[in-house]
Amino acid sequence: xxxxxxCCLLGFSSASFAGWFDNNExxxxxxxxxxxxxxxxxxxxxxxxxxxxxxxxxxxxLLASLTVQRDTKLYPVFTxxxxxxxxxxxxxxxxxxxxxxxxxxxxxxxxxxxLTNENRVVTGRIFFQQQQLQVVFGLLHEEINEKQDRxxxxxxxxxxxxxxxxxxxxxxxxxxxxxxxxxxxxIALTPKTVLAQVVSAQLLKPEQVARExxxxxxxxxxxxxxxxxxxxxxxxxxxxxxxxxxEVTTLKQAPVAPIAKKAVAPAPAVNAATSSVEQxxxxxxxxxxxxxxxEQEYQQRRLKILDSL
Amino acid sequence: xxxxxxxxxxxxxxxxxxLLANSASAVVVVGGDNGWEVSFDGSVNGFLVHESQDTKPxxxxxxxxxxxxxxxxxxxxLLPSVFGFNVKSPLVDGLRGSARIGFYPQIQNADQAKxxxxxxxxxxxxxxxxxxxxxxxxxxRALSLYQGKNLLTDMTLFGVGVQGGVNGGGTTLGRIGYGYxxxxxxxxxxxxxxxxxxxxxxxxxxxxxxxxxxxxxxxxTKTPRLESELSYATKxxxxxxxxxxxxxxxxxxxDQSATAGAPNGSVKASGWAYGAQYVMSSGLELLASGYxxxxxxSTLMLDNDSLDSMGKExxxxxxxxxxxxxxxxxxxxxxxxxxxxxxxxxxxxxxxANGTRQIAKQSSTTLGVYHDVNKWLKLxxxxxRATNEWHGPGSKQEADVISVGGFFMW
Numbered sequence: 231x232x233x234x235x236x237c238c239l240l241g242f243s244s245a246s247f248a249g250w251f252d253n254n255e256x257x258x259x260x261x262x263x264x265x266x267x268x269x270x271x272x273x274x275x276x277x278x279x280x281x282x283x284x285x286x287x288x289x290x291x292l293l294a295s296l297t298v299q300r301d302t303k304l305y306p307v308f309t310x311x312x313x314x315x316x317x318x319x320x321x322x323x324x325x326x327x328x329x330x331x332x333x334x335x336x337x338x339x340x341x342x343x344x345l346t347n348e349n350r351v352v353t354g355r356i357f358f359q360q361q362q363l364q365v366v367f368g369l370l371h372e373e374i375n376e377k378q379d380r381x382x383x384x385x386x387x388x389x390x391x392x393x394x395x396x397x398x399x400x401x402x403x404x405x406x407x408x409x410x411x412x413x414x415x416x417i418a419l420t421p422k423t424v425l426a427q428v429v430s431a432q433l434l435k436p437e438q439v440a441r442e443x444x445x446x447x448x449x450x451x452x453x454x455x456x457x458x459x460x461x462x463x464x465x466x467x468x469x470x471x472x473x474x475x476x477e478v479t480t481l482k483q484a485p486v487a488p489i490a491k492k493a494v495a496p497a498p499a500v501n502a503a504t505s506s507v508e509q510x511x512x513x514x515x516x517x518x519x520x521x522x523x524x525e526q527e528y529q530q531r532r533l534k535i536l537d538s539l
Numbered sequence: 540x541x542x543x544x545x546x547x548x549x550x551x552x553x554x555x556x557x558l559l560a561n562s563a564s565a566v567v568v569v570g571g572d573n574g575w576e577v578s579f580d581g582s583v584n585g586f587l588v589h590e591s592q593d594t595k596p597x598x599x600x601x602x603x604x605x606x607x608x609x610x611x612x613x614x615x616x617l618l619p620s621v622f623g624f625n626v627k628s629p630l631v632d633g634l635r636g637s638a639r640i641g642f643y644p645q646i647q648n649a650d651q652a653k654x655x656x657x658x659x660x661x662x663x664x665x666x667x668x669x670x671x672x673x674x675x676x677x678x679x680r681a682l683s684l685y686q687g688k689n690l691l692t693d694m695t696l697f698g699v700g701v702q703g704g705v706n707g708g709g710t711t712l713g714r715i716g717y718g719y720x721x722x723x724x725x726x727x728x729x730x731x732x733x734x735x736x737x738x739x740x741x742x743x744x745x746x747x748x749x750x751x752x753x754x755x756x757x758x759x760t761k762t763p764r765l766e767s768e769l770s771y772a773t774k775x776x777x778x779x780x781x782x783x784x785x786x787x788x789x790x791x792x793x794d795q796s797a798t799a800g801a802p803n804g805s806v807k808a809s810g811w812a813y814g815a816q817y818v819m820s821s822g823l824e825l826l827a828s829g830y831x832x833x834x835x836x837s838t839l840m841l842d843n844d845s846l847d848s849m850g851k852e853x854x855x856x857x858x859x860x861x862x863x864x865x866x867x868x869x870x871x872x873x874x875x876x877x878x879x880x881x882x883x884x885x886x887x888x889x890x891x892a893n894g895t896r897q898i899a900k901q902s903s904t905t906l907g908v909y910h911d912v913n914k915w916l917k918l919x920x921x922x923x924r925a926t927n928e929w930h931g932p933g934s935k936q937e938a939d940v941i942s943v944g945g946f947f948m949w
Contacts, residue, residue, distance in 0.1 A: 379772055
């Protein structure tokens with residue numbers, strides 16, 4: 231009976247535990263071991279410029295701009311699902327926090343793993359200082375064992391005092407982002423620059439697409455024109471070659487005497503023949519230069535033209 | 540192999556699934572883009588086990604050591620192999636659901652017969668959970684709360700410990716019956732609170748069990764069994780400490796109309812279990828756990844020898860002491876545990892009448908080395924000395940168990 235009563239007592243008392251948990255004002259969002267909450271700065275830290283107002287979308291864009299390098303590949307630090315969950319509470323927490331307080335978070339999401347996606351955790355503390363939104367990460371895409379008792383294996387937050395060993399991967403920077411003290415786990419974002427990039431990317435995108443489309447169209451027109459020209463040239467050259475073959479045949483069939491006569495023919499006639507051969511050689515050379523014929527074909531035709539002299 | 544040993548073996552073959560569920564980690568996850576996740580995890584283990592033991596004293600009842608049957612086997616250790624499927628829902632309105640179904644086979648044939656097909660897949664874990672900031676509600680079949688942590692903190696979990704019947708088709712005993720009683724997997728509706736500064740409570744209504752003993756069995760169960768666990772766990776600097784207290788209570792009535800000669804009335808099994816573990820950052824860890832109660836049984840909870848021949852609950856108690864040191868990837872541990880059952884008036888009368896002696900104490904000492912080669916491969920070597928003693932003079936049996944083996948985990 232005593233045991234039965236104990237079981238019941240313990241069962242009833244659990245309701246009050248849960249109730250107490252929900253009423254914690256410093257917790258802005260929580261799901262089991264994941265959270266966004268306000269907590270005291272680490273001792274000795276420079277006071278933050280808190281409270282600070284951001285729009286949830288701004289926080290979302292700022293966090294979405296973060297990337298991490300794992301081995302040789304770059305990945306976004308946060309997934310869309312994670313951003314959806316934490317952006318708003320982080321915004322709210324920053325607007326509520328006092329100068330001596332940080333906003334901390336722990337979020338688990340599906341990130342690329344070795345074979346497939348894996349549940350990985352990201353933790354850190356966020357604060358606004360020197361007109362920059364700063365994030366010190368504790369766990370950055372760390373693999374987790376969901377069966378572990380989180381009371382014994384809590385998610386560790388980032389620390390200003392030193393890089394955690396568990397931060398194996400390195401944050402990457404772009405415009406408006408800088409690694410604080412060159413630490414791979416501490417990044418400072420200049421909101422204006424980062425958000426301007428986001429805005430410009432969003433605003434310029436249609437214009438950029440239009441410009442690129444126009445360029446592609448121009449290029450296509452030019453290529454079509456060139457192709458048409460090349461086809462015409464090729465046709466003309468084929469005609470010329472055919473004509474030359476005809477002339478060579480005619481010349482070979484002509485009697486010797488007339489040739490002798492021709493040998494004494496006036497200079498302009500000889501010059502005309504020489505000019506024709508020269509023209510043919512030049513044409514042949516052009517064909518080769520334009521890679522319309524191969525080097526071998528060029529040499530063969532060249533010898534034939536020269537033989538006709 | 541006796542019927543009792545066969546039953547013990549069969550039950551234990553599936554008994555440790557929750558333990559494995561706690562040890563394995565889902566490493567292969569499919570989906571996730573739409574918030575739904577499907578994952579699977581598991582492990583396979585195998586041990587080369589050599590045991591030599593004394594002849595079991597005559598006219599004894601109870602005890603889990605084979606008699607004068609030196610043996611070498613290739614078999615599953617305390618944990619069975621497992622292949623577990625998990626499904627997890629997206630987080631919707633602060634709630635997340637998940638379910639798990641696990642298949643648990645062993646590698647060896649029962650009775651050592653070459654053509655015994657006893658290593659079937661046992662589907663012993665089937666539950667779903669709903670989690671939120673209110674805590675966690677579990678419905679289904681999972682490891683019971685009472686003495687659960689006593690079992691989960693035992694270092695022989697990844698080893699062999701006491702082998703039990705050498706012809707068994709299931710798992711070995713580890714320290715079951717030699718420091719704690721096996722609580723098994725049972726259907727329940729269970730609630731677990733969130734952690735309150737390290738303090739957490741679980742309480743559940745369990746499908747009630749038959750309470751059995753020496754030729755008697757209380758089968759009528761009007762109310763569910765109650766089990767609960769209050770635990771505290773925290774980090775002290777880089778050290779980890781956890782304390783727990785669990786309780787269980789269940790009644791069952793004898794059915795005189797169905798069984799001729801059954802005792803009259805009802806029986807109640809109840810008990811407390813407790814423990815403390817301190818894990819230092821230096822690698823040293825210390826553990827002490829124990830239990831006490833009545834009608835618990837010596838090895839399998841509420842089963843076999845929970846009651847005497849007159850249907851009266853036997854008193855049971857036991858404890859486990861363990862020290863281990865982990866250096867880099869290797870853990871060396873030494874543990875001692877014992878389980879005791881008192882001699883009731885009926886037991887005494889029986890001993891006086893025909894000399895039958897009931898099991899009084901089962902104890903064992905284990906020295907083990909557990910080496911993690913990497914995340915997925917664990918190598919184990921253990922030596923265990925097990926001792927059984929019965930009520931009355933001159934009734935003692937010892938066994939030496941040496942085992943080497945390993946786990947592949949995914």
